[in-house]
Amino acid sequence: MPGSAYSSVSAGDLAGRTARLMAYVLLAVVLMTLDFRGRHVERARALAFSLAEPIFLVVESPFRFAVSLRDNVRDYQVLLAERDQLERALRESEARQLLLGELVEENAEMRELLDASLRLDSRFLTAELRNIDLNPYSHRVFINRGLRHGVRPGLAVIESAGVVGQVDQVATRSATVILLSDPDHALPVRVQRTGLRTIGYGSGRIDELRLTDLPMNVDLEPGDVLVTSGLGGRFPAGLPVAEVAEVQRPSGEAFAVAKARPLARLGSIRQLLVIELEAPGPLPGVVPVAGDDAVDEISEDEP
């Protein structure tokens, strides 16, 4: 009879249960420490992530259905207006691209003159956020591109306003992207105005990056724009990252610190671009097969 079996809890029972509680608590704490410090459970996590992918897809399906339903019943006139607007935007960016094309050529010639070898070609892959909310404290988003589309861990992810983060875990049709704001994330940046190179650390808050270890006499002002320096080898150089919001020079400390606001709308992004960097090959025209090892060796921006 199930009713009588657990009607009363004896003292011995309680002691045993407390002991088991302690064991589980200890196990949980050890797991968390391993996960936080050494990332020893990374492989298990990656495996579990790809196993869990179908569940994510099932959970997402009703929302995908709702979105497609909404798309189907949208007003014809609204769509026409939207198309006109997009066409205008396209023409504008085409014009801008023409100018840029010339600059690219000029730049290439200059680089040749300078004998600069570091030149990274990149391809873009558009991605969209899946309708899945991950825990806000995990600083990760879930995108609808995966191994099948050529996404690999460590690829840079941007949106129209700036850098978003990099790919963390990859499954067949989806991947998670670790945001700039994660406390574990560090990104080599350059101050656009002065050319000063430093590192932008995630602060754990979605609207803040931290620059630490700045010299006290640093030439940095609120409003300065930070761009990627390309030093990690994962991000192409020159992508906008953040805008400096505040510079502090605490007396008695050895270094100045600054806070910056990410330019990408990390909290409300939907459309993303994954950048596939091709590592600088030994010969032009030779496409590296994976290009992964070379990138990994010089990377500083491990998530």
Added chain:
Amino acid sequence: MSGRNQGSSLLLLTLALGFALTLMPLPTVVEPARPYWVAMILVYWNLETGRLRFLGQAFVLGLLLDLMTGTLLGQHALGLVILVFLLERFRNRIRFFPPWQQAMAVFVLLLNERIIQLWVILLGGHGWPVWTWWLAPVIAMLLWPWLFLLIDALRRRQRLLRS
């Protein structure tokens, strides 16, 4: 023994629904106040049928949640194990509470769970959560009687269908 097996499918179904509700997209403003669905469903089955009473079960559920929501491995597991332990301590009392008093008990359990989570979040260097984050146990308390009645009704229907 047949009484134990009966409703296994319903248990799995409610847990699956709990997971789906956990992953369901919500606007950013109300997102932190999302009630802890899996814990509420766990408490229901524990109180009403005496299932999911083992600490190990809570631990595994918590690990699953960690993997799903991308938190530190063990964060949800820690909270759920402590919750099940406390629930077991006071189970015989809570079981015979009227629904509103039971809701209060659920509130206290979930508030305690939030405090444990806060500890992990602060240790992880994430800073203080927004104030709406503390609304989650309150919302869970308000939802509790309805969830209770819903699963009760489902169980009764299933029993009728079986017989």
